Amino acid sequence: MADFSLKSRDEGDIVVIETDGYLNNLGGEEVAKACYERIDEGRTKFLLNLENSKVVNSIGVSILIEIIEKLQDVDGKLAYYNLAPIVEKTFSIMGLTKYSSIYASEAEAIENMA
């Protein structure tokens, strides 16, 4: 796997962020940065496509928790799709799924986040 990178696009009022690489300290920080910039612009709905991030460590998880908490301040939502089974399991065990949602596809996420 190469270094971390991400792409961001808008689907209506949802910011879709596609990550590529290890979601660790560095990767997590980049995601956080991308989210915070958009939150400052007034965006409140974020959807992460983690298809190309098959490994997430606990630091990455803690950064996602921070993003969730920040979104809670603005009544926002964070969701994910295309999770590798191990990542889904990690999120579930670490309690992320109580405050953010996992969807099977982008279409399903967009429908439910509307």
Next chain:
Amino acid sequence: MVEQTNDKTDYYLASLHELGEVLIKEEQTQDMGRGILRLTLGTIMASKGAIFLYDKEKEIYFSLATQGFNEPGPLSSTPSQIEKLKYYSHGHILIEVAKKTFTKEMNLALDSFNAKIIIPLFYRNTFLGVVAVGKKFMNEEYSRADMKVLEIIANHLTKALFNYQILQNLEDKQNQLNLKLLELETLFDISVAISSVLNVEDLQEEILWRSIGVLNASKGVVLTPKDNSPIMEISASFNWQDENVLLSNKLKVFSRAIKEKRGTILTEKNKTSIQEKLGEENIIVAPLQAKDKNLGFMLLCNKETRTGNEPFNQNDRELLSSLCNQAAVALDNARLFKDITEEKQFNESILGSIATGVITLDTIGEIDSINHAGIKILKKEKKEILGNHYMFLFERDETIMALIQKTETEQKPQSEQSVSFLTVSDETIVNVSVAPRVDADNNVHGVVLAIEDITQQSKIKNTFKRYVSKQIVDQLLDDDARLNLGGEKRTVTILFTDIRGFTAMSEKMKPEEVVSTLNEYFSEMIDIVFKNNGTLDKIVGDELMIVFGAPILGDDDTERAVRTAQEMMDTLKKLNKKRNKRGMSNIHIGIGINSGPVVSGNIGSREMMDYTVIGDAVNLGARLCSNAAPGEIIASETVYNNTKDKFSFEKLEPIFVKGKKEKVEIYRAI
């Protein structure tokens, strides 16, 4: 005065009421601390103050909230100072006294906002921190009521802080539990992978990724040993920049890991060559060992935290060792599965490519496998064969059933050649071998049948075995495309020979003497025919008809025919000498040879069919033979023209033969 006091009391009570709100409203400790400080300072009319919390582990104070001055960094303390503060656990300390217990650092911080009163925060015996307030507004004196209110507020603050600490600890513990759960789940998942079928490469990658995620490593590799080299192969990697780095299994770190059967941690304190090679300080290595077989190593670098990389710890080592133990078993299984699959495919491709049918029967006699050749031989669909009992499939073939039963009983291989295979058809002939089917422990689990369809060979042999030499039979078997039993035009050379005066001779002999004479003669002659690869077309009485060029065309058919004729004459001379010695008379033969187009094929009725040639050329050959004097070989012009370079001929007077208007040119072979 009373009214002023009442107002003051109301004010204090209102503050206390508000205190309750602040305590329960704020979720974050810091917000609560700021709120309490503001309220406290507001209540006692001070403008500057601070709440310092004590970190027992690091033995420092850090500020929870400050007002009216710059927030200082961590301030040192000592346990002995905390002990002294216990005297004032339910009250307050004036700054002059308090300064004697604090460090210089703390005193400087207190001086920076002109602190006047210190309230230590003790919950039972646990020291949580201090509240420090600066001078009262307009430098007024603090009243007893102010002190009391301060103490009450501090009391509530202490309880609130203690609860927050408990909650924080709980949160931390929950987090740790979750991480432990994640570790266990990872171990469990890998153990599940042991029992499920996974491709070796995928499995290695999966295990590596999981280990990296759980241990918070930044990168890692799985190294596998190679057969003829100490340099290990990188069979899976994550975030690994240099795929060309050479890591030898002779490096101490690896041999130590194998010896100790667990992971090894490398830090900047115990630097080895591998850290230099990889350019990394913090490394953890664990062996992948299953049943004392070393399958390789997992090597991870850099334990990540929010603030940077740190060394791997004992917990990491234990976890990685457990992960690798599980992983090794899973990988061993996956490799075994791969080997078995490859062998199975290899066996299947062998069975698929051979021409012999291979059928396996299980312990109860049902067919559980058949190869492609077997299906072809049986001329049935696979689904009609598999699962059926051999007694059902081969019910028409007692020989085969008997062979199977004998093998089952005696548990020794049996075979039979040229057996009729009525299961297929009345004409089908096969060679059958049956052998017991054994497993690795030599237990018998049914039988294996090998069936070779020799119908075509049998046909050829049966058609020709009496007529041609073995060599020709073999040639035909090799390439039965040359064979066209149905009828074919071709150019052949025909040789006729008959015994001159045989009728008269036989009248003087006893019947058994006639037979033995003929047999003796034919035996010698036919040997020569076969030696020269001629085809014995027919024997009619004392006459022999030999064909050269059917069923197999040769380049030198005519030449061989002439040679055969000459050898026959030579052999006959020798035979006659023998006969003379026995007191028997000489045999004399005449030979006629012609070449020309004929039709060859199996001619006759279904019950009685022979391979032969017919045509004008045949008739001429017979006529030439009739015209040959005893000991004479008469050849046609065609034969002469084809072989004059090889043999000597004498031109004779042309003769009329039956069926031809013109005289035919004839030559005597000398």
